[in-house]
Amino acid sequence: MGGTWQPRQLLGRRFAGRIATYENCVYMNILDSLSVSRVISSSNNGETFDTLASLPPILNAQNKFRAFTSSSSGLHGLMEIPLVVGGSAEVVYYRSLNGGQTWDTTRVLSTVDNYNARVNDMTADGNNVYATWNDGKYGGVFSGTIIMRRSTDGGWTFGPEQILSTNTAGRYTVDDSDNVVATSWDSDEDGSAVYSHVYYTVSRNRGSTFCIPQRVEQTFFATEVPDVAVGENIFLAASWRDSGAFMPSKVFFTRSESLTDVVEERDTVPREFLLAEPFPNPFNPTVTIQYSIPEPRLVAIDIYNLLGQKVRGLQPQRITPGTHRVEWDGRDNAGRVLPSGVYVVRVQAGNRLQHKKVVYLK
Numbered sequence: 001m002g003g004t005w006q007p008r009q010l011l012g013r014r015f016a017g018r019i020a021t022y023e024n025c026v027y028m029n030i031l032d033s034l035s036v037s038r039v040i041s042s043s044n045n046g047e048t049f050d051t052l053a054s055l056p057p058i059l060n061a062q063n064k065f066r067a068f069t070s071s072s073s074g075l076h077g078l079m080e081i082p083l084v085v086g087g088s089a090e091v092v093y094y095r096s097l098n099g100g101q102t103w104d105t106t107r108v109l110s111t112v113d114n115y116n117a118r119v120n121d122m123t124a125d126g127n128n129v130y131a132t133w134n135d136g137k138y139g140g141v142f143s144g145t146i147i148m149r150r151s152t153d154g155g156w157t158f159g160p161e162q163i164l165s166t167n168t169a170g171r172y173t174v175d176d177s178d179n180v181v182a183t184s185w186d187s188d189e190d191g192s193a194v195y196s197h198v199y200y201t202v203s204r205n206r207g208s209t210f211c212i213p214q215r216v217e218q219t220f221f222a223t224e225v226p227d228v229a230v231g232e233n234i235f236l237a238a239s240w241r242d243s244g245a246f247m248p249s250k251v252f253f254t255r256s257e258s259l260t261d262v263v264e265e266r267d268t269v270p271r272e273f274l275l276a277e278p279f280p281n282p283f284n285p286t287v288t289i290q291y292s293i294p295e296p297r298l299v300a301i302d303i304y305n306l307l308g309q310k311v312r313g314l315q316p317q318r319i320t321p322g323t324h325r326v327e328w329d330g331r332d333n334a335g336r337v338l339p340s341g342v343y344v345v346r347v348q349a350g351n352r353l354q355h356k357k358v359v360y361l362k
Contacts, residue, residue, distance in 0.1 A: 018068030020075065027075060027100060029055075029065045037064050039075070039100035052100045065094070067122035067131070073154030075100055076129050080112075080119045088112060091119055091133045095155045109149055109158060112137060123176045127154040128206050130181055132164075132174050145277075146172050146185055150207040160361075163277045164201050164210055177230040181207045184216075184228035198226045212276045212292070212323070273297075275347045275354035282359035285329060289345055292323045297350040301326055304344040311338060319349075330360050337362070 017029035017037070026042040028049075038054040055077075067078040077094040091110045096103045112135040119133045129151040136144035146165040149158040164183050165172075172185035184200040198216040203209060216226075276290040289301060299319040303312035311332045328345075330338055340362045346355045 017064030018066070018077075020068045020070040022070040022072070025070070025099065027068070027070055029068055029077065031064050039096075041100050043099075053102065055094060056103055056106055066119035069122050069124045069129075071124035071126055071129070073124065073127045073129065074098075076122060076124050076131075076155055078109075078119045078122050078131055078133070080133065091131070093131060093155070093158075110135065110147065110161060112144075121173045123174050123181070125176050125178070128152055128176070129155050129158075130174060130176060130207055131158065132172070132183065134169060134172065145169055146183060148174075148183070148207065152206070160280065160282050161359075162207075162210070162279070163281050163356075165199065165213060165277070169199070173227045175228050175230045176207075179206045180204055180230050181210075182228045182230050183210075184226045186226050200228055209279060212274065212290070273349050273352045273354070275345075275356055278345055278356055278358045282361045283330075284361050286327045287330075287358050287360075289326045289328060289347070290323065291347050291349070291354075293319060293321055293349050295321050297352075299324075300348045302346045302348075303328060304346060305338075306342055306344070311343070330362075 017031070019029075020027045024043065024045045026046040026049075028040050029037065030040060031037055032051075032054075036054045039052045040049045041052055042049045063079050063081070065077040065079050069076050075094075075096040079092055079094075080089050081092055082089045089112050090108045091112060093107045093109050094103055109131055110133070112133070122129070122131050124130065130148055131151075132146060132148045134144045135147045145163050146169050148162045148164055149160070150162070151158045165185055165187070169185040169187050172183060174181065174183045176182070181203040182200060184198065187197045187199060199213045200216060201210045201213040203211070272292075272294055274292045276292075278287045278289050281287065291299070293299065296318055298316050300316040301314040302310050304310050312328065313333060314326065332338055338360065340360055343358050343360060344355050345358055346353070
């Protein structure tokens with residue numbers, strides 16, 4: 001593979017977007033000479049290409065795909081349309097069932113409240129389609145958290161938003177193989193603007209649940225997009241660029257060949273206090289709050305509304321080291337069902353404090 005390369009072909013005179021393949025077909029999204037977004041396709045492994053109809057515009061905005069993939073269920077694309085609803089951006093989904101000749105009516109998967117929202121990647125395996133983007137509505141001012149919506153019917157319908165990253169995340173990628181889905185991202189979690197941290201999370205059940213995010217490496221700031229790949233012999237591979245101040249850039253690669261590295265529940269004692277992303281999120285009727293502590297500590301879990309009022313509190317108690325889960329049923333201390341909305345889960349372990357946002361939908 002890759003021993004020889006065919007002569008290059010001139011495919012257009014404008015900007016190229018993303019490329020996708022399925023069996024002997026190759027698809028590429030480009031902006032043509034009139035800045036119209038369209039797909040070109042090849043049914044003979046890229047020897048020749050045909051130009052297809054333009055993509056349907058949204059609010060007269062023409063843009064190329066930020067994420068593009070294909071599988072037996074069709075072509076799937078994502079792009080972000082900035083500042084269209086009350087100053088917010090939208091994540092828009094495209095699908096074609098006939099190789100890009102025609103496209104379904106576009107669908108808005110999410111309205112994001114972060115002007116710096118980014119759609120970087122998506123992946124598909126048969127009827128399982130994973131749409132991911134970066135959103136600030138659950139935390140992060142200039143970055144946000146990684147959000148995924150999953151379709152199990154080839155893009156006809158999508159499930160609720162899932163938060164994959166437990167900290168603010170910048171750039172990210174996603175990949176899948178069989179029933180395994182993995183996402184990696186970088187995070188300036190301490191706000192120092194000095195170090196960037198490379199994380200990943202893995203699902204072994206087609207995206208229903210994800211393991212506690214694992215930190216691969218601490219690197220100097222200004223890493224490029226960390227990439228992740230899921231394969232058969234190499235279970236998980238990740239690469240990134242590290243460019244320290246006044247130092248040459250370095251490219252790193254790591255891999256994991258053992259499923260025990262990414263199990264959903266770890267039996268080993270954690271090294272630090274960590275509050276995982278509550279799941280499912282949004283939730284109805286219950287949400288699971290999962291946290292890990294490295295040593296016995298007094299743990300208190302409180303739920304607040306966005307006005308800063310505590311609506312539910314769990315009696316503080318001393319907890320043994322390990323990973324623990326607590327469920328909240330969307331009720332206040334008096335047993336009354338709370339209204340739909342965004343709530344803050346606050347977990348204090350000793351003198352350490354972490355919090356996460358959850359969305360309650362009735």
